[in-house]
Amino acid sequence: KLKDRRMASYFSLPSLLFIFTTLIQTSNCYETKYFTQYLDHFNFEANPQTFQQRWLIEDKHWSAPTGPIFFYTGNEGDIVNFYENSGAILVLAQKYHALVVFAEHRYYGRTLPFGTQSHQRENIGYLSVENALGDYAELIRYLQANVTSGKSPVVAFGGSYGGSLASYFRMRYPQIVDAALSASAPILLYPGVTDSTAFFKVITEDFTAANAQCPVMVRKAFSAIESLSGSASGRSQIQQEMRLCSPLKSDQEVDNVLYWARNAFVNIAMLDYPYPTDFGSPLPAWPVKVGCEMMLAESVNLLSRFANLVGIYYNGTQNLPCFNITQEFFQCADPSGCGGSRTDSDALSWDYQACTEMIHNMGTSGVTDMFPASPWSLMTLTSYCQATWGVTPRPHWNLLNTNLKSSSKIIFSNGALDPWHSGGVLNSSNPNLKLVWIEQGAHHLDLRAPNPQDPESVIRARQVESDTIGQWLREAYQERNIAPPFN
Numbered sequence: 001k002l003k004d005r006r007m008a009s010y011f012s013l014p015s016l017l018f019i020f021t022t023l024i025q026t027s028n029c030y031e032t033k034y035f036t037q038y039l040d041h042f043n044f045e046a047n048p049q050t051f052q053q054r055w056l057i058e059d060k061h062w063s064a065p066t067g068p069i070f071f072y073t074g075n076e077g078d079i080v081n082f083y084e085n086s087g088a089i090l091v092l093a094q095k096y097h098a099l100v101v102f103a104e105h106r107y108y109g110r111t112l113p114f115g116t117q118s119h120q121r122e123n124i125g126y127l128s129v130e131n132a133l134g135d136y137a138e139l140i141r142y143l144q145a146n147v148t149s150g151k152s153p154v155v156a157f158g159g160s161y162g163g164s165l166a167s168y169f170r171m172r173y174p175q176i177v178d179a180a181l182s183a184s185a186p187i188l189l190y191p192g193v194t195d196s197t198a199f200f201k202v203i204t205e206d207f208t209a210a211n212a213q214c215p216v217m218v219r220k221a222f223s224a225i226e227s228l229s230g231s232a233s234g235r236s237q238i239q240q241e242m243r244l245c246s247p248l249k250s251d252q253e254v255d256n257v258l259y260w261a262r263n264a265f266v267n268i269a270m271l272d273y274p275y276p277t278d279f280g281s282p283l284p285a286w287p288v289k290v291g292c293e294m295m296l297a298e299s300v301n302l303l304s305r306f307a308n309l310v311g312i313y314y315n316g317t318q319n320l321p322c323f324n325i326t327q328e329f330f331q332c333a334d335p336s337g338c339g340g341s342r343t344d345s346d347a348l349s350w351d352y353q354a355c356t357e358m359i360h361n362m363g364t365s366g367v368t369d370m371f372p373a374s375p376w377s378l379m380t381l382t383s384y385c386q387a388t389w390g391v392t393p394r395p396h397w398n399l400l401n402t403n404l405k406s407s408s409k410i411i412f413s414n415g416a417l418d419p420w421h422s423g424g425v426l427n428s429s430n431p432n433l434k435l436v437w438i439e440q441g442a443h444h445l446d447l448r449a450p451n452p453q454d455p456e457s458v459i460r461a462r463q464v465e466s467d468t469i470g471q472w473l474r475e476a477y478q479e480r481n482i483a484p485p486f487n
Contacts, residue, residue, distance in 0.1 A: 029090075030058040030083065030102070035142065037106070039113055039126050041134030051113035053135055056083055056102040058090070063097035063485035065149035068473055071177075072102040073136055073169055075162030076339065076350045079104035079111075082162065085279045087449020088462055089157050095466065096473060097485040098155075099148065103139055105132050105165075107349040119348045121390055127349060129168065129357050129398065136165075137173050153476035155469060156180040159444030160420065161358070164398075167410050171403045179409040179472040181465060182425075183444035187402055189360045189423020191395045196376040198422035199336070199362040200262075200369040203269040206288050206417055207370065214292035215370040218265075221295075221306035222258065222372050229254035241303035242310075245322040260329040261306070262364075262371055263337040264313040270443040272417045275453040280339070282316030285453065288417075333385055333393075335362040335376060336419075355385035359395035360423065408432035409472050411465055415441025415458075434468050436461045 032054065039049040056079060070093050074082060083102045093100045104111040107127045112118040136156075144150045156177050158166030163185030170180035188194055207214045228234030235248035238257065248254055271279060272288045284290050294308040307323070314320070314328050332338040332347070333354035340347035354360070363376030378395065385391050404425065412428075413436040414421035420443060428435060438446060440455035446462055470486070477484040 029060045030056040030100070032056055035139055037135050037138060041131055041138075049113075051106070052111070053106065053139070054079060054104040054110045055139060056080070056100075058093070058100040061094040061097055062099040064099075065147075066151055066482055067097040067099055067148075067485045068153045068155060068476075069140065069143060069148065070096075070098040070100050071136065071140060071154055071156050072100075073132075073156055073158040073162050073165035074103050074105040074108070075158065075160055075165065076105065076108055076353070077346050078109035080109070081279070082159075085277075086157070086159065086447045088447050091450065092466055092469065095486065096470065099143075099152070101139070101143065103136055105162075106135055107352075108346050112345065119345070119352070124349075124352050124389065127352055127356075129165070129353075129401075132165065133169055133172060136169060137176055140176055151480050151482055153178040153473055153480075155473070157183075157447070158185070159183040159447045160185065163444065167407075167412070168398075168401065170410050171407050172401065174408075178476045179411075179469060181411045181413070181447075181469065183413045183447050184415065184418055184420050184424065185412065186360060186420045186423030187398070188425060189362070189420070190399055191359065191361045191376075191378060193399065194361065194423045196361040196363045197365045197368050199360075199419050200364045200371055202419040202422050203265055204369040204371075206269045206272060206419070207265075207292060210289045210292040211296060214295050217295045217302070218306070218309075218370045221302055222261075222370070224302055225254065225258060226372060238303065241301060242307040243304075243322045245324045246326075256325055256329075256331065258372055259331050259374075260323075260325045261310050263329050264310040265371075266336045266419065267313045268309075269417065269419050272442040273445060273448070274440070274455060275451050278316075281313050283312065284316075287312050333381060333388075334358075334360065335374075336360070352389055352391075355381070355389050355391050355393055357394060357397050359393050359398075361395070404428060404430060404433070406430075410434070411436060411468055413438060413441075413444070413446050413461060413465065415439075415443065415445055417442045418444075434464075436464055 034052040034054055036050050037053045039051055070089055079102050090100060106113060107118055113126060114123040117123055140154055154177050156166040156169045163182040164187045166180040167182035167185055167187060170177045204215050225238055228238050229251050235254060239248055268287045268291055271283055272286060275285045277283050291309040291312050295305050297305055314323055327341050329337060330342045332351040334350060338347040338350045361376045364371040364374045366373035381393055385393055411434040412425040414424040414426060415438040438461045439457040441458050445458050474484055
């Protein structure tokens with residue numbers, strides 16, 4: 001359906017800077033393309049710098065030229081990974097005859113404006129929510145001018161940070177985006193709005209629900225590590241029983257073990273899906289339950305059990321002879337972890353964003369949760385960010401740009417099992433927003449492809465989302481005086 005004549009028409013417009021390049025590769029049903037973007041959408045210099053943004057397009061079910069555009073606002077990682085784990089969008093595209101676009105976020109995946117030098121201080125400053133939304137707006141402008149008839153309604157989709165972006169996109173560019181599905185989006189997880197202990201409290205509740213004794217044993221394991229950290233023999237015991245690759249030479253290295261382990265709990269809880277998955281790491285079905293069973297297996301010593309639980313996330317393949325913490329984790333600006341080591345490009349980009357705009361306040365109390373006490377501190381974060389990136393966090397900035405009172409046609413979905421719901425939109429007096437609660441839902445489970453093991457709550461949630469999107473699309477077509485391409 002994507003004809004060469006559209007590119008020829010585009011190139012005939014000399015006033016436009018942006019270049020729609022040739023097809024790069026085809027994989028399954030989508031095509032991979034690159035699009036030239038401004039490096040800084042808010043600087044009107046005479047000779048602006050540009051970069052290539054990767055995006056995926058699938059037109060298998062599209063009713064050209066007026067069918068809707070379903071646009072995934074890419075988040076902190078490789079866009080192909082999000083495409084492969086957001087099958088519900090493709091199901092909706094078939095129902096509503098939509099063109100599907102997955103746009104990669106600048107500074108993630110293969111969209112690196114300065115290549116291997118993208119994380120140099122002089123280059124990283126163009127990484128922002130505002131510029132990312134500008135990228136998405138320009139890409140849609142291109143699509144409407146050169147691929148569709150110009151009248152296709154646009155629905156933004158996203159999960160987690162991508163879900164936040166989808167809602168921001170609708171709020172800040174309502175003339176471009178007709179509606180949005182914002183799944184598991186922590187747009188309220190900021191200082192002064194959400195209690196900083198809420199996130200890890202939910203994780204503890206998840207493990208408590210699996211087995212009330214599980215958090216008790218987790219607390220004992222963390223306490224044992226802290227007790228052993230003060231001596232060389234104790235640190236040696238930690239290394240041996242937890243199967244760490246390298247000796248622990250100091251209390252600080254033991255602290256790294258504690259945060260590394262905590263990071264595993266974050267991911268096991270948020271990815272507590274009812275079937276095996278490979279979204280970031282291979283995980284079994286209901287990994288929280290599996291982890292608790294390991295933790296309560298009394299035939300193994302306490303720290304070995306603890307290592308088995310943590311290994312659900314770090315060693316899902318069961319191929320690692322030992323845990324190399326520095327290759328798996330680093331203490332970054334995000335208390336929930338940045339998704340990799342200091343050599344991981346995506347993790348570095350998220351570390352920068354967690355130092356600038358995405359200031360999610362998450363700390364542990366040791367009372368309402370099962371983790372060693374580590375209160376969230378803006379002062380500590382600021383010191384880290386100034387030393388690491390030369391920036392000062394602005395925890396208020398995204399809140400200034402978040403408009404829930406007068407926004408419309410945004411679905412906010414959240415799952416009870418997902419710790420990120422602690423910062424989600426769970427209540428609103430605005431009748432033009434749709435709130436969906438998924439009782440057995442983990443992190444944006446509703447965006448995943450339907451599965452026979454899905455709980456009834458997510459099946460109902462997807463139906464509500466589908467019906468709501470259908471209603472809003474009909475309204476958009478009515479406003480355009482066009483018949484919708486679906487019944």
